[in-house]
Amino acid sequence: MKIARKPMKADVPSVAMGDIAFNLLIFFVILARAQDDTHVRWEPAKAIGVQPNSTSRVSVVIDTDGKIHLNGRPIGEVQLAGAIKEMLGSQPEGKRTVLLKVHREARAERFEPVIEAISQAGGEMVHVLNQETKE
Amino acid sequence: MRPRRGLSKLLVEPAAVATGDIAFNLIVFFLVCASTQPSTGRRQDLPSSEKTKQEQQNKSIEVSLTNSETMLTLNGDPTKTTDFPARIARLFSQKPRPEDRVVVVKSTQDTPYQHWIHITSQIQDAGGSITIQREEQRTEVVGQ
Numbered sequence A: 001m002k003i004a005r006k007p008m009k010a011d012v013p014s015v016a017m018g019d020i021a022f023n024l025l026i027f028f029v030i031l032a033r034a035q036d037d038t039h040v041r042w043e044p045a046k047a048i049g050v051q052p053n054s055t056s057r058v059s060v061v062i063d064t065d066g067k068i069h070l071n072g073r074p075i076g077e078v079q080l081a082g083a084i085k086e087m088l089g090s091q092p093e094g095k096r097t098v099l100l101k102v103h104r105e106a107r108a109e110r111f112e113p114v115i116e117a118i119s120q121a122g123g124e125m126v127h128v129l130n131q132e133t134k135e
Numbered sequence B: 001m002r003p004r005r006g007l008s009k010l011l012v013e014p015a016a017v018a019t020g021d022i023a024f025n026l027i028v029f030f031l032v033c034a035s036t037q038p039s040t041g042r043r044q045d046l047p048s049s050e051k052t053k054q055e056q057q058n059k060s061i062e063v064s065l066t067n068s069e070t071m072l073t074l075n076g077d078p079t080k081t082t083d084f085p086a087r088i089a090r091l092f093s094q095k096p097r098p099e100d101r102v103v104v105v106k107s108t109q110d111t112p113y114q115h116w117i118h119i120t121s122q123i124q125d126a127g128g129s130i131t132i133q134r135e136e137q138r139t140e141v142v143g144q
Helices: A015-033 A077-088 A108-120 B016-034 B049-057 B084-093 B113-125 B135-143
Strands: A058-062 A068-070 A097-102 A124-128 B040-044 B061-065 B071-074 B077-080 B102-107 B129-133
Touching (some): A015 B016, A058 A077, A058 A108, A068 A077, A077 A108, A097 A108, A108 A124, A108 B113, A108 B129, B040 B113, B061 B113, B071 B084, B077 B084, B084 B113, B102 B113, B113 B129
Parallel strands (some): A058 A097, A097 A124, B061 B102, B102 B129
Antiparallel strands (some): A058 A068, A124 B040, B061 B071, B071 B077
């Protein structure tokens, strides 16, 4: 008489799935942070006729304290043009977009040199703004 | 005496699989909440400095901004910001060539960005292009 072997169940422990997903997520979040500027505090100005932004590899922020950040990292006014030029490299026209995010109360003494630096570096400047609504 | 049923048997542990899912959903929630930055804007092209110098030799339009958000100076005339779109449109109507429609924007150091972008947007919408002249540069010109 043949004794039927009891089938063995070999499941992958499903507890680990959550942990793996969690760790992967943290990994990608940290990786994304390297070029991210979401931690920089600024309030956008409002303007008429704003359009959806194209994606860009370069973003410059002037925060609430008037400090300049290039892709989330603080940078001096003097180094800005060179750093942007290096980042844009030999990108063709149309792919040289630089997003400019200026705090609405920033003064001309802070934002004018930045605009000039982007222009000098050959960047195609896009001011990040909110749509102005007429009340 | 009847023995009481052990309490430890009644405690039911939550499924450990769920904790991972909860953590995942929490992270996604906070990431979505954190990314509230606007994704709209305005493109602005500044002419190159050489081109600007050339155009400045011609009679270009000059707009001076200060920290007053109700007044500005257009070619030396004090103008209300509410009247500005009509006045700039009238000036542009006398200049059919786009290269003549370059507006030199001069701002005092305390001009707020909100005011600056508001006015320069109106210039662009009227068909003009802008070039900025900074205060330090103006000082150099005066010294010559």
